Amino acid sequence: MELTKKSALFNRSVSKNSGSGWWNFATLLIALLVSIPVLTVAANIFIPSGDIWQHLASTVLPDYVKNSLWLMIGVGIGVFVIGVGSAWLVTMCRFPGSRWFNWMLILPMAVPAYLMAYTYTDFLAFTGPFQSLLRDLTGWGLGDYYFPNVRSIGGAMLMMSFVFFPYVYLLTRAAFLEQSSSLLEASRSLGATPFQSFYKIALPLARPSIAAGMALALMETLNDFGTVDYFGVQTFTTGIYRTWFGLGERAAAAQLSGFLLIFILFLILIERWSRNKMNIRQNSTGRYKQLYIYDLKGWKAWASTLFCSIPVLIGFLIPVGILTEMMISNFSSAVDARFIQFSLNTVMVASIAGIFALLVALVMAYGVRLNPNYLTKISTRIGAMGYAIPGSVIAVGILIPFGWVDNTIDGWLRENLGISSGLILSGTIFALIFAYVVRFLAVAFNTVEASLGKITDNMDEAAEGMGYSFGKILRKVHIPMMSGSLFAAIMLVVVDVIKELPATLIVRPFNFDTLAVQVYRLASDERLAESSGAALAIILVGLVPVIILSRSIAKTRKTSKVEKE
Structure with a gap:
């Protein structure tokens, strides 16, 4: 048988x-x-590409490498601070508007970085609404004040940080929700402050998720073309485009692409290394307990509201409002x-x-x-x-x-x-x-x-x-x-x-x-008003995955209040 x-x-x-x-x-x-x-x-x-590669290597290639590295550093810092900070606040704290920020912090993901660059260039220009209002309020005129130029590598860092931080926010918040509450309770019983619990317990345990989110954000940074091209920042993507269409050199464009692949491979290896390096086993039963959260009061509560409001305001509400006003005025x-x-x-x-x-x-x-x-x-x-x-x-x-x-x-x-x-x-x-x-x-x-x-x-x-x-x-x-x-x-x-x-x-x-x-x-061509309809259409379609994510993000773990700050 x-x-x-x-x-x-x-x-x-x-x-x-x-x-x-x-x-x-x-x-x-x-x-x-x-x-x-x-x-x-x-x-x-x-494959030998003749004198063209030597010309690129001696003229623009150092700028491609330098600018790409600076963008990765600047955007990396930006998405880490915004993504990790907001994820901890909305997961482990209660403050005015915290439940709304659960899903509102995902909204900037629907706005492509190049649309941010276009709208803020117009909004922050000398003749734009912001500086015009500033002059009306202060009485200043031309030459009376200094205003930073948004069309720069610093401006590109800011635009990308406020668009790409949701990658870090989503994965980090999921990691915080999945962490064992026993470890956090133990830290409290030992007298740890909320910041100490975050810095010494929650943050190290969430490191693999943070690394994965930052890797995705930096990959999108290296992939971006519209923002850096519009701001005049020379990176590998702009170099590939100009080498292909401007110089007609396919081999040189492929070799620039190979250099860009090295950056991508480096990010993947860093993310894998961080995941393998962090191999701490948590108490699985603690994941099914309610998370004990901090009920913030006073200036801490309002500071948290302000911290979470800024990325939503800059990354979604302002550009959508600008484009909507443009479309209505130039329908x-x-x-x-x-x-x-x-x-x-x-x-x-x-x-x-x-x-x-x-x-x-x-x-x-x-x-x-x-x-x-x-x-x-x-x-x-x-x-x-x-x-x-x-x-x-x-x-x-x-x-x-x-x-x-x-x-x-x-x-x-x-x-x-x-x-x-x-x-x-x-x-x-x-x-x-x-x-x-x-x-x-x-x-x-x-x-x-x-x-x-x-x-x-x-x-x-x-x-x-x-x-x-x-x-x-x-x-x-x-x-x-x-x-x-x-x-x-x-x-x-x-x-x-x-x-x-x-x-x-x-x-x-x-x-x-x-x-x-x-x-x-x-x-x-500086005709942003004419492009506002197409830009808004792209953003509205981009809201589809945001809606899907916002419905499921808060369903993985229950929370309850435990102590006041």
């Missing part, structure tokens, strides 16, 4: 491995395809026929990219479920690493091989048939969609993988017993059960695509613009 059971299990295993072979092949093939941009950039690093030019066309273009490419990213993520996640071997897991992780790669790098890594394919086909047709095929891949929407899928595949893959992991293997075995193939199991069993997560995956990709600027600028076909490109173009 025992032998019969073992034989049946062995036959089932053999049948599963043989039947799922094509899933494994499809997973590996897709992972290879979406890795093409990174592999292309890596392969072009050591006919802000919402015209071009706005409708650019909106249709944006929705089209975002929807197609979202659907393709979901399909690719489904194949990869299901392939890992059927064949959870080392090769499959590693290949899917490599294929889903595009989110960590700046859009400008992905764009260069796509156009180089696609351009080679187009030129090869066109050359063969000209030589043998006397006709020209034109740009089949690199000059079409296909390349743009491919860039989006590579860039944001991780967003869909992580969502699908997490949802698929909640379905027990017993469901698969029952369906197999009914004679279902693996494809039918996915179609009839898994997809209906994951419908909510699949919709969320598409929406998250769509939102990211709509906000993406660097990859769109480089890869888009001729005479094909999206809302992001239109905002960039008009703002660069």
Whole structure:
């Protein structure tokens, strides 16, 4: 009897491995395809690019490195102070407005950094509302006072800090909510003040989450193009764009992309090191106790309210208010026929990219479920690493091989048939969609993988017993059960695509613009009022994931008041 059971299990295993072979092949093939941009950039690093690379290395490359490092340092400090400080206050303290700040502190995530740069440049200009009000109140005139120039590397640091801090805030707050209350209670019993409990207990335990949030924020900093280009700050993203389009040097642009990848790899290694270094085991039962929080009073309460209000005000309310006023005052030019066309273009490419990213993520996640071997897991992780790669790098890594394919086909047709095929891949929407899928595949893959992991293997075995193939199991069993997560995956990709600027600028076909490109173009021409409609549309769409996050962020742990400050 025992032998019969073992034989049946062995036959089932053999049948599963043989039947799922094509899933494994499809997973590996897709992972290879979406890795093409990174592999292309890596392969072009050591290709000689002539005198142009020597010229770049002796003139602008030091500025690219210096400015990128300063941006990382400045933004890193900014997002740490704002993100960690606000996360601790809204999680462990009660003060006027604290419950509202739970979700309001996520709102700046909906505003792209380049929109912040455009709106505040107009708002803080000499003829702008802020300085005009300042002169009216003080009676000052031209030359009577000094006002810092927002279009500088310092201004870029501030803009990015107030937009990217939610990455740190979200992960750090989740870490504070998951911490064992026993350790915090012990620190109180030993006479520790709230600040000492935060600095010596909570902050070290949350270090992996803080490092992960800061890594995401700094990756977005290195990926940014619109802000640094508008402020005249030379970084790798602006250098890649100008080397490609201004100088027409693909090899040099690829080598600049390779340098940028080194920065990204450094951030990933730092984040992994911080996670592995911090291996403290907490009392798991303490996670299910209510968190004891501080009820702040007096100046401490109002100081906490002010601290949490500033990032919401600067990062969301002011830019949205400025853009809304501009759109209302210039409605006919802000919402015209071009706005409708650019909106249709944006929705089209975002929807197609979202659907393709979901399909690719489904194949990869299901392939890992059927064949959870080392090769499959590693290949899917490599294929889903595009989110960590700046859009400008992905764009260069796509156009180089696609351009080679187009030129090869066109050359063969000209030589043998006397006709020209034109740009089949690199000059079409296909390349743009491919860039989006590579860039944001991780967003869909992580969502699908997490949802698929909640379905027990017993469901698969029952369906197999009914004679279902693996494809039918996915179609009839898994997809209906994951419908909510699949919709969320598409929406998250769509939102990211709509906000993406660097990859769109480089890869888009001729005479094909999206809302992001239109905002960039008009703002660069100092026509921000005309771009206000498109800018507000981008922000409103960006609120979708913010709403999803705000509904779930406070449901993980109950809190109760314990002591007053």
